[in-house]
Amino acid sequence: MPTRRDFLKTATTAGGAAAAGLAWPGALAGSGAGLPGSSSSPLVLPRPVAPPARRLRLLILGGTGFIGPHQVRYAVERGHDVTIFNRGQSAPGMFPGVEELTGDRAAGELDALRGRTWDAVIDNSAARSDAPDWVRDSAGLLRGQADQYLFISTRSVFADLSQVPATVDAPVLTRETTRNWSEGQPYTYGLAKALAEQEAVAAFGARTTIVRPGLIVGPGDDTDRFTYWPVRIERGGEILAPGNPDEDRIQVIDVRDLCEWAVRLCEDRTYGTFMAVGPENGRSMAEFLYGIAAVTTTPLSWTWVPREFLAEHGFRPYQEMPVWRPPTPGFEGFARFDLSREVAAGLTFRSLADTAVATLAFHHARDAERRATLRAGATAEAEVRVLEAWHRARS
Numbered sequence: 513m514p515t516r517r518d519f520l521k522t523a524t525t526a527g528g529a530a531a532a533g534l535a536w537p538g539a540l541a542g543s544g545a546g547l548p549g550s551s552s553s554p555l556v557l558p559r560p561v562a563p564p565a566r567r568l569r570l571l572i573l574g575g576t577g578f579i580g581p582h583q584v585r586y587a588v589e590r591g592h593d594v595t596i597f598n599r600g601q602s603a604p605g606m607f608p609g610v611e612e613l614t615g616d617r618a619a620g621e622l623d624a625l626r627g628r629t630w631d632a633v634i635d636n637s638a639a640r641s642d643a644p645d646w647v648r649d650s651a652g653l654l655r656g657q658a659d660q661y662l663f664i665s666t667r668s669v670f671a672d673l674s675q676v677p678a679t680v681d682a683p684v685l686t687r688e689t690t691r692n693w694s695e696g697q698p699y700t701y702g703l704a705k706a707l708a709e710q711e712a713v714a715a716f717g718a719r720t721t722i723v724r725p726g727l728i729v730g731p732g733d734d735t736d737r738f739t740y741w742p743v744r745i746e747r748g749g750e751i752l753a754p755g756n757p758d759e760d761r762i763q764v765i766d767v768r769d770l771c772e773w774a775v776r777l778c779e780d781r782t783y784g785t786f787m788a789v790g791p792e793n794g795r796s797m798a799e800f801l802y803g804i805a806a807v808t809t810t811p812l813s814w815t816w817v818p819r820e821f822l823a824e825h826g827f828r829p830y831q832e833m834p835v836w837r838p839p840t841p842g843f844e845g846f847a848r849f850d851l852s853r854e855v856a857a858g859l860t861f862r863s864l865a866d867t868a869v870a871t872l873a874f875h876h877a878r879d880a881e882r883r884a885t886l887r888a889g890a891t892a893e894a895e896v897r898v899l900e901a902w903h904r905a906r907s
């Protein structure tokens with residue numbers, strides 16, 4: 513079955529890279545000549561950013577999954593020397609011309625990192641329940657070998673997002689406050705990332721940068737959580753739209769916005785803790801869905817169904833209705849982050865149209881079987897069942 517990697521190759525060789533929001537990996541060979549200056553459709557360019565102030569020697573822990581390739585592509589475009597570190601299992605040789613070091617963080621095999629120096633490290637790959645150990649080992653080793661450690665964390669570290677607007681200073685999970693975890697069990701995802709953040713700070717102190725993305729969306733995302741919506745909307749017909757169109761909010765991050773900003777945070781030696789969601793004011797659920805519909809042409813209609821009815825019929829936020837997280841108690845600020853600090857630190861946002869087009873291009877490059885079996889969201893049959901129940905209840 514063709515994989516995301518095959519798509520990346522196809523997108524590049526078929527000249528579809530701009531539309532798909534991608535510009536690698538073939539184009540990375542050599543000096544970077546021929547790389548487009550932007551990975552967006554030329555019609556929906558992101559806000560311009562300043563050229564890099566310096567040339568970086570950048571180490572990326574990971575690099576070949578979902579977000580890593582976007583970092584590598586952008587860092588090479590910006591003229592940086594990039595080294596990636598992974599097991600060499602997922603996609604060996606993905607980037608000709610980019611140095612690849614091999615090791616296994618789960619086994620503590622970090623020898624390939626010894627005796628080298630870098631300006632900055634971006635740590636993507638610590639995302640399992642043992643993430644604190646991974647970060648303790650790698651940051652502990654690298655603290656004398658690199659000037660900056662940027663840890664990709666998550667919005668899931670927050671213990672309470674009831675404040676509106678939320679900020680990155682909201683309370684974070686601890687062992688004591690994590691309800692679905694008890695001593696002796698593997699850490700939950702959110703707790704593992706929260707403790708891993710602490711390990712990064714323990715090693716790098718004030719030279720640490722922590723970036724907490726919300727849902728990362730766009731080309732290369734194999735989870736299909738955001739992808740569900742452009743694909744569903746493109747299919748047309750009567751579309752079940754969840755919750756309150758105006759009051760339910762959405763803040764997600766395009767993978768390219770996240771990854772490009774991470775590289776710039778290293779260029780600028782920006783330290784501290786930041787959210788990575790957007791855009792600044794978020795979007796209502798209506799703006800989100802209608803905005804995606806603006807890049808499709810199939811006739812469609814919307815049926816908004818309240819969250820109580822959906823709950824009665826087994827349609828859950830973030831599950832059957834992905835991306836949607838209504839402001840239930842404790843989640844009021846989930847998609848209402850004040851991003852002043854992040855924007856001041858250089859976070860920029862692509863248009864929703866760009867994200868939707870790039871996601872559809874990614875999806876259409878998949879083989880037929882993968883296109884037919886999304887990994888997130890309601891099935892067509894389940895959607896029809898709930899819509900019929902809603903119409904019966906209303907009549």
Ligand SMILES: NC(=O)c1ccc[n+]([C@@H]2O[C@H](COP(=O)([O-])OP(=O)(O)OC[C@H]3O[C@@H](n4cnc5c(N)ncnc54)[C@H](OP(=O)(O)O)[C@@H]3O)[C@@H](O)[C@H]2O)c1
Binds near residue numbers: 665726727728
């Ligand atoms: N998806 C979301 O919506 C979302 C939201 C918030 C935060 N996040 C965070 O975003 C990050 C996403 O990471 P990604 O997977 O896309 O990153 P990536 O850097 O693109 O890929 C993960 C890399 O880890 C390497 N790897 C896996 N196991 C390893 C091991 N034992 N030792 C060394 N390297 C190993 C893989 O290569 P090999 O297999 O070859 O080793 C791969 O290169 C995670 O930190 C996640 O917590 C995601």
